[in-house]
Amino acid sequence: MFIDIxxxxxxxxxxxxxxxxxxxxxxQLLERYESIAVRSAVLxxxxxxxxxxxxxxxxxxxxxxxxxxDRFIPFCNIDPRAMANSAxxxxxxxxxxxxxxxxxxxxEICANLPFQxxxxxxxxxxxxxxxxxxxxxxxxxxxxxxxxxxEPGLPQLESSLRAWPGLKFLGHSQTFWAEMAPxxxxxxxxxxxxxxxxxxxxxxxxxxRYENLLGDLSAGSGHNALARDMDYAxxxxxxxxxxxxxxxxxxxxxxxxxxxxxxxxxxxxxxxxAEVFEKIARVNAExxxxxx
Numbered sequence: 520m521f522i523d524i525x526x527x528x529x530x531x532x533x534x535x536x537x538x539x540x541x542x543x544x545x546x547q548l549l550e551r552y553e554s555i556a557v558r559s560a561v562l563x564x565x566x567x568x569x570x571x572x573x574x575x576x577x578x579x580x581x582x583x584x585x586x587x588x589d590r591f592i593p594f595c596n597i598d599p600r601a602m603a604n605s606a607x608x609x610x611x612x613x614x615x616x617x618x619x620x621x622x623x624x625x626x627e628i629c630a631n632l633p634f635q636x637x638x639x640x641x642x643x644x645x646x647x648x649x650x651x652x653x654x655x656x657x658x659x660x661x662x663x664x665x666x667x668x669x670e671p672g673l674p675q676l677e678s679s680l681r682a683w684p685g686l687k688f689l690g691h692s693q694t695f696w697a698e699m700a701p702x703x704x705x706x707x708x709x710x711x712x713x714x715x716x717x718x719x720x721x722x723x724x725x726x727x728r729y730e731n732l733l734g735d736l737s738a739g740s741g742h743n744a745l746a747r748d749m750d751y752a753x754x755x756x757x758x759x760x761x762x763x764x765x766x767x768x769x770x771x772x773x774x775x776x777x778x779x780x781x782x783x784x785x786x787x788x789x790x791x792x793a794e795v796f797e798k799i800a801r802v803n804a805e806x807x808x809x810x811x
Contacts, residue, residue, distance in 0.1 A: 520556050520557075521556055521779070521800045522557070522561075522765065522800070522805065523557050523559070523560035523737075523767050523769075524560075524561050524735055524737065524804050525561060525627070525654060525689075525735050525738070525767065526548065526560045526561065526562060526766070526767055526768065526769050527542055527543075527563055527768070527769065527770050528545050529542040529543075529579070530544065530545065530579060530582070531544070539771060540771055540772060541770060541771060542770055542771065543769060544772075545583050545586070548560075548769060548772075549590060551769060551776075552590075555767075556779075557767070559589070559590050559591065559592060560590065560591055561591075561592045561594055561624070561808070562583060562584060562592065563594050563627040564576065564577050564594065564595065565627070566598055567598055567629040567631075569630065569631045569665035569666075570629040570665035577596060577617055577622070580595075581593050581617075581620055581621070581622075592808060592810075593617075593621055593622045594622055594623060594654065595617035595618075595622040595624075597625055597642060598630055599628075601613065605641075606638055606641045607641070608638075608641060610642055610645040611645040611649060615649060618649055623651070623652075623808045624653065624654065624689075624808075625642075625646050625651050625652070625654070626654025627654045627656050627691065628654065628655040629656045629665040629666050629667075630665075630667065631664060631665050631667075632667060633669070633675060634675035634676055635678060635679070639667060643682070646686055647683045647685045650685075652686070654689040654691060654735060655691060655692075656691055656692045657691070657694040658692070658694055659694045659705075659709050666692055671698075671702055671705065672721050673695075673698055673721040676688070676690075677729070680728075680729040683731070684729075685731070686731060687731050687733055687807070688732050689733045690732060690733065690734055691737060692738075692740055693709060693710055693711065693739075693740040695740070696722065696743065696744035697711075697712055697740075697744075698720040698721040699719075699720050699723065699744045700712070700716040701718055702720070711743040711747075712743070712747060713743075713747055715747065716748040716751040722734070722744075723759075726759050726762065733764065733807075734762060734763040735764055735766050736765060736799070737765075737768035738766070739777070741766065741768075745778075745781055746781060749785075749790075752781075752785065753790035757795060760799065761803060763798075763799045763803065764799065764804055765799055765801070765804070782796060782799065783796075
């Protein structure tokens with residue numbers, strides 16, 4: 520049984536992308552979950568205009584969670600530019616309010632700003648003070664894309680990890696997970712490098728150095744981080760077994776979920792133990808979210 524650390528849904532059919540339904544409704548999402556044994560899931564609102572045709576409110580997520588209290592867990596999402604577009608904005612007021620409503624974290628942060636932008640650092644400061652973990656999408660450039668920007672090697676993320684040691688960062692996206700190994704070409708930051716891991720990259724290095732960096736294994740990016748080198752994947756999962764989280768990042772109703780089969784295969788082949796599997800599948804999420 521899994522807990523999904525990263526998923527999106529909308530109460531109503533939203534504008535399509537290329538003629539295809541962009542987001543599953545809660546009922547459609549629960550139908551998907553029946554086939555892959557997902558018990559419950561963290562819902563991430565899409566408030567940043569860079570990543571949503573129509574921005575979604577935190578209130579919609581709270582309403583969905585109230586309708587399915589045993590299945591869905593709310594995160595709120597706070598744009599770093601909120602409340603006057605100022606590095607001194609009291610974002611804690613928003614965070615505290617949504618925390619009181621039951622939100623367990625913040626994200627998915629998709630504002631296309633550098634990690635070291637004062638607006639983003641202000642968000643991190645208040646999130647640490649409120650004790651709310653943050654899920655971020657990392658981007659490879661500024662403009663024409665969504666997500667917090669960092670350079671190759673992730674120096675801005677490292678500075679943030681060092682500056683806010685009490686804040687738990689859930690790393691996600693192609694640009695983040697491509698750094699499992701040194702990049703052979705810069706285009707790999709935008710996609711899914713297939714070459715095996717001959718040398719460790721920034722992600723395992725930073726996870727080893729900073730205990731507040733966690734790994735959100737959702738989407739094709741998280742799956743590819745493991746599938747590109749299954750032998751290394753087993754070592755990575757075993758070493759960081761307490762800080763890795765199963766996720767799907769289902770958006771459209773038919774979004775693939777290949778991580779399910781990959782983790783089951785590694786468990787069944789005894790490359791990871793049943794205990795490690797359970798931690799990644801659900802126990803780590805239960806602890807992070809205060810469910811146990």
